[in-house]
Amino acid sequence: MSLNTFMQHLSNGLALGSLYALIAIGYTMVYGILRLINFAHGDIFMISTYIIFYSVTLFLMPWWVAFVVAILLTGAFGILVERLAYRSLRNSPKISVMISAIGASYLIQNLAIVIFGGRPKAFPIPEFFNKVVYVNTISIPVANFFIPGITMAALVILLYIVNKTKTGMAMRAVSRDYEAARLMGINVDTIISITFFMGSILAALGGMMWGIKYPNLIPLMGLMPGLKAFIAAVIGGIGNIKGAVVGGFLLGMSEIMLIAFLPSMTGYRDAFAFVILIVILLIKPSGLLGENLAEKV
Amino acid sequence: MSILKTENITMRFGGLTAVAGLNLDIAEDSIVGLIGPNGAGKTTVFNMITGVYTPSEGDIFFDGNSIKKLKPHLITKKGIARTFQNIRLFKDLTVLDNVIIAHHLRLDSNIFSAVMRLPDYTKKESAVIQKSLDLLEDVGLMEYKDDKASSLPYGKQRKLEIARALATEPRLLLLDEPAAGMNPQESIELMEFVKEIRKKFKVSILMIEHHMQVIMGVCEKIYVLDYGVNIAEGSAFEVQNNPKVIEAYLGVDE
Amino acid sequence: MKRENIIRIGLIVLVVLVLAILNSTLGNYQLRILNLAGIYVVLGLSLNLINGFAGLFSLGHAGFMAIGAYTSALLTMSVAQKQSNFFVKPIVPWLANIEMPFLPAMLIGGLVAAVLGTLIAAPILRLRDDYLAIATLGFSEIIRVIFTNTMSLTNGALGLKGLTRYTNVPYSWGIAILTILFMFSLRRSSYGKAFMAIREDDVAAESMGIDLFKHKLLAFTIGSFFAGIGGALLAHLMGTIDPLMFRFLMTFNVLLIVVLGGIGSITGTVISAVVVTVAMEVLRFLDGTIDLGFMVIQSVPGMRMVLFSILLMLVVLFYQNGLMGRDEITLDSMGKFYKNKIKKGAKS
Secondary structure (H helix, E strand, C coil), X not given: CCHHHHHHHHHHHHHHHHHHHHHHHHHHHHHHHHCCCCCCHHHHHHHHHHHHHHHHHCCCCCHHHHHHXXXXXXXXXXXXXXXXXXXXXXXXXXXXXXXXXXHHHHHHHHHHHHHHCCCCXXXXXXXXXXXXXXXXXXXXXXXXXXXXXXXXXXXXXXXXXXXXXXXXXXXXXXXXXXXXXXHCCCCHHHHHHHHHHHHHHHHHHHHHHHHHHCCEECCCCCHHHHHHHHHHHHHHCCCCHHHHHHHHHHHHHHHHHHHHHXXXXXXXXXXXXXXXXXXXXXXXXXXXXXXXXXXXX | CEEEEEEEEEEEXXXXXXXXXXXXXXXXXXXXXXXXXXXXXHHHHHHHHCCCCCCCEEEEEXXXXXXXXXXXXXXXXXXXXXXXXXXXCXXXXXXXXXXXXXXXXXXXXXXXXXXXXXXXXXXXXXXXXXXXXXHXXXXXXXXXXXXXXXXXXXXXXXXXXXXXXXXXXXXXXXXXXXXXXXXXXXXXXXXXXXXXXXXXXXXXXXXXXXXXHHHHHHCCEEEEEECCEEEEEECHHHHHCCHXXXXXXXXXXX | CCHHHHHHHHHHHHHHHHHHHHHHHCCHHHHXXXXXXXXXXXXXXXXXXXXXXXXXXXXXXXXXXXXXXXXHHHHHXXXXXXXXXXXXCCCCHHHHCCCCCHHHHHHHHHXXXXXXXXXXXXXXXCXXXXXXXXXXXXXXXXXXXXXXXXXXXXXXXXXXXXXXXXXXXXXXXXXXXXXXXXXXXXXHCHHHHHHXXXXXXXXXXXHCCCCHHHHXXXXXXXXXXXXXXXXXXXXXXXXXXXXXXXXXXXXXXXXHHHHHHCCCCHHHHHHHHHHHHHHHHHHHHHHCCEECCCCEECXXXXXXXXXXXXXXXXXXXXXXXXXXXXXXXXXXXXXXXXXXXXXXXXXX
């Protein structure tokens, strides 16, 4: 493999990894607080791309307005999902919550099929992102620079919010022990809503960049990226925001490199992530950056 | 003749030492108490003996054989049964089923003959049902046999948990705060009950308890733990008058 | 013979009679639905064993079904069928000349699924709740991806076509009835009780001398076996299989049946399997164009699944017990119900 193609793979791996990372943060934040795998997160991500599509094609908004609209609406949608599918089950057995999450995911997918139609739609890529940059003789799409950049910027802002603000402190308190947090006067419901809002905003950011990179929209498009982002979150240590980003990059990069170095394995690409998942669960279920939690008898 | 002996067992969780170098010696056919303030590491001792935790150091001998590395179900099979501080019954199953399940380990039947209801299994099964009914009769829970375990009043749930432990046919029974949440009258009844089961089922008993009345009333020997360290042992009288024990319970200069 | 046993046998005879009558009067389309219902009874019960009895949240059912379906299909296909199916890449030689009747092929399908289920479950059974769910889902996806890529073994994405449709009412419902009897007998045995003890409280179960690993594995193995059998029946009802059939959606359908029926209830699962299967077919019109007389609703594919997802959500959110909770309709409970009714009747 020439250096050129390798560099191209590298930049693609970075971009894909960033996308996984953005979606993974949402899983990790929700899991950190509710100990719940939000199966619908991938579908929230899918919804964001359709919001952009309709904002641009139907409401004729300029792309940046559409992006802002999508981010806000997707955030609101995340809050809605929590209200409807999870809130009343907060003290129910885990299996019920999980079934509700799966049900929510299916409902959103099927509603999307009914409302948006099953046929693929083309994401309206802003002219600017379609450009290609030449570094020496290597051609790299502009998007490959923007995607990791935006991801890192989002991560910095998020870490600031979680670690330095009062809301962030409340979030950390709720994730430790939400009964105690409630007794300390923290409005747990609000904090959970904020968590879903932020996770969904990041999913929307991921959605808009996913659209730029892979502009083919279908109602089931959230399924695989969602599962893989979840795997990324587990790799990094679920509940840990930095871990989700590390896991995202690792997974995205290794997927692209697998295809680059072993083209015959391309068909097994989707299985690869699950193999990593199972290996991680078996050898270090707390993930790379996660804490070990012992169970009390 | 001692039935259970622990040699210097120590349990560390990360930097925290929950139990440090504890030596227990429980004679056959005796009732021994394990007391100490909250967080002294009493339940951790139970968890080590029953195989839930493996001690970081030291060894545990049951009948002279080390059981340190055995899994909980094998330790039960060897003859140690326990109850839990926070009652862990099979809530959704009937009282009778709770006891029948505890017999499963002694049933020695494969799943094929169990599902096909071959004579070799059904014979054993009806024996188990009879034994379970007898046991319920013994502990006075017969009238509740078809009720869900979770529907029993609190004190009866404690009793059922003890009955369930007895159904595994143990030689040593570990009771984790059997009198917790009981009023004085109930505690006294429990004391009698504990003495009774020792006689009837020929088990040795090691019990954790906060109700001093109960402990002092039934235990022939008492170990006192404080911050994981054994600070005193001996008869009820000896322990009661040990200055270290008084200090651990009441604190000094506070 | 005991009176209960006579009633039991009578009931089975009655069910068989009803099925026989249905079998000779229904048209092809209805028969297909009837067969499908029987298959979903088997599938629902097998998932109910793993999820409902043993309390292991598995989402890998579609994978085990795929194994049963493919194994049995490759064993029943004739040499000529294999040649015409595998036109891109020839089939591996050791499979090329095997051809056997449906019954042994189906059983082998179930056994292979059970063996693979055991191998897969052994390392991951120590994972808890949602981690176990995700790991089993992962394995199911891995199986599907492998089947999509092994051209000379499974014919890849092209799938297997033109399978002989062996599955008829005696097969589907015969096996469904055997499965129901098996599950009742298991539930009654000390093994079934041990499974439920693990579901209720695994720490307590272990301290009662129950080997958690052995029993969980056993539940998983038996569940996978029946999933494989169900897969084999499905393959020989459809006549065509491909890896896409065994996506997560398949697991979702089975899970839907178990949840609606009441996780842990045999009778609930059976009723739910029949109702859901029939409803899925009857409601097919929702996906088509609906003519209400005064207005025409254009066809919206997906409407049916929207309805079922909403139904699932409603049950989980507002009626977690499903149809039956963990209870069963048994001779005893029917007897009690009847007596109560008579008592009430006498009072009024």
